[in-house]
Amino acid sequence: MFEKEVEKLKEEIKQAFEKVKDLKELQELKVKFLGKKGQITGLLKRLKELSIEEKRRFGKELNVLKDKVEELLKAKEKELIFKAEDRDEGLDLTLPGRRPGIGGLHPLSQVIDELCEAFTRLGFEVVTGPEIETEYYNFTALNIPEWHPARDMQATFYLENGSILRTHTSPIQIRTMLQRTPPLRIVAPGKVYRCDADVRHSPMFHQIEGLMVDKEVSFSDLKGVLTYFAKEIFGPKTRVRFRPSYFPFTEPSVEMDIGCVICNGKGCRVCSHTGWLEILGAGMVHPEVFRAVNYDTSIWQGFAFGLGIERIAMIKYGIDDIRLFFDNHLYFLQSFR
Secondary structure, three states, X not given: OHHHHHHHHHHHHHHHHXXXXXXXXHHHHHHHHXXXXXXXXXXXHHHHHOOHHHHHHHHHHHHHHHHHHHHHHHHHHHHHHHHHHHOOOOOOOOOOOOOOOOOOXXXXXXXXXXXXHHHHOOOOEEOOOOOEEOXXXXXXXHOOOOOOOXXXXXXXXXXXXXOEEOOOOHHHXXXXXXXXXXXXXXXXXXXXXXXXXXXXXXXXXXXXXXXXXXXXXXHHHHHHHHHHHHHHXXXXXXXXXXXXXXXXXXXXXXXXXXXXXXXXXXXXXXXXXXXXXXXXXXXXXXXXXXXXXXXXXXXXXXXEEEEEXXXXXXXXXXXXXXXXXXOOOHHHHHOOO
């Protein structure tokens, strides 16, 4: 009697899974066969009425049947889901497709690319160099000897082997001049490191520096290049001005300002109510720098400039905290995509 009920249940299960049409019916089958009041559960409860030998036999058989039903449920569920996705019923074909999310360039990478493109249009070549440098390339060859106070201003990271993390990308200019003969037109973007951290400074930040060397290079050439750069990045109506300054590797030296892009020169908190924003330092290459790379100063002249990428990005996009570039908040990064 019990054996006939088990065989009858097996046949019923087989036919039921062949006829099921949707997930709702499949759920009903699960309850019918495996639920607390399901048919397999009911037979398992009746095992206590059987002899020990029959309990072993039919108990094993029912557990095997239970596992088989669970496998059939999983397989049938996948099959029905695929069929439902293939059917057009209930779909609005006018809806746009689901596009996968894609990444985008970091805002600093975008600014670096924009700057490099602006300078390459003027014939400059993009070059790179090592981030771990020697004091010679980072300081000495740039007319910054050991006793020079500018070394204290740089707040340098020193490594145990005597090397340093470069404080600017100017060492690339030295390495390039030692490897090549003039004329030269290069820009050197990259990471630099200084012991400094607050809302406007980061221990790691980015710079791009430029160098032009030729037989006839004047201060007016420098002003022309930098004025073109400012108008390309900040707009054709951007005002510029140059102020005398001091850098050990240039003489004469200047700092370049642009009219405040926040208040249009009227004066605000960002520009300290002056109407101007400082963006870079520049000047004619110091003769001592040319001597360090064995360039004849009676033949060759040149100019150099350097600017902070984060500084440009903060001005361009109106960002008041440099740490936002490195916190990796998606809502911030996606706004530049």
